[in-house]
Amino acid sequence: MKDIEQLNHSIIEFYDKLSSWEHAVVREKNFSLAQIHTIEVLGSHGAMRMKELADRLGITTGTLTVQIDKLVNAGFIARRPHESDRRSILVDLTDSGRHLYREHDDLHLALTQDITANLNKDERRILQLCLSKMNNEF
């Protein structure tokens, strides 16, 4: 098999395994993937408009409105008016939402520590470099 094909399938396998892990973690806590993903985006980026959030999540604003309603009811997210554009609404994490974000991010960190435990310093450095380069190419 060509190197590039092997790399391709390793990437797909890595993606699948991450996906299964996330799925299991999320279901165990009785959240949905969509909900946690929303929390993750807001937690890492900060408050943003509905439209921007919908674009980042890859869903329509119609779908997002419903999702945000639920997360607002659950106390994780708050809506507030946009300062300069009265059509827009900013959504942001509440304290409770931020707590949930940190909790979830810690799980990710623990996973990252586990799966990179067998990499030496150089390998870890190059891996970081490769990921940065690849993330820039999307």
Next chain:
Amino acid sequence: MKDIEQLNHSIIEFYDKLSSWEHAVVREKNFSLAQIHTIEVLGSHGAMRMKELADRLGITTGTLTVQIDKLVNAGFIARRPHESDRRSILVDLTDSGRHLYREHDDLHLALTQDITANLNKDERRILQLCLSKMNNEF
């Protein structure tokens, strides 16, 4: 920021970007993520029982039954009896399903080529090594 945290967030970003890419590719062809994922698993692994496939996909067999019904109707998958266990059913790709699998896999390959274009030979080698090691640790 600690190295491990940076690595963690780069992995999450990579995962998110792959996820968006897959989502866009799949919707463009009017399939669902679930359907293509099923095709991918069968394509890379070969025929398997419903239970095993459901486990790999992270869904219940009830959900899978419905999915497979649709894919059988669409001509991508065929059911056949298990040789030694009459409770079991083997699902496998048809020729049309294999064609779809290769087509999708080629898209993945093209993406992999794109995002690794800026990596030199050594970086690519170490990336492959890291992915293999990480995939083994899940």
Next chain:
DNA sequence: AGCATATAGTTTGATAGTCAAAGTAATTGT
């Protein structure tokens, strides 16, 4: 052998996620 238990798959009923399209309100551009 015979029966209880476990396993594989399907069906059903309920719920959540999704989109497209229509509707409301505010902004922008000419």
Next chain:
DNA sequence: ACAATTACTTTGACTATCAAACTATATGCT
């Protein structure tokens, strides 16, 4: 000033999903 655009919400239809009940087969125990 007003037409076109943009941001968000609502609505209706559809799909994915699970849990639980159900059928058929296999396995294990006495």
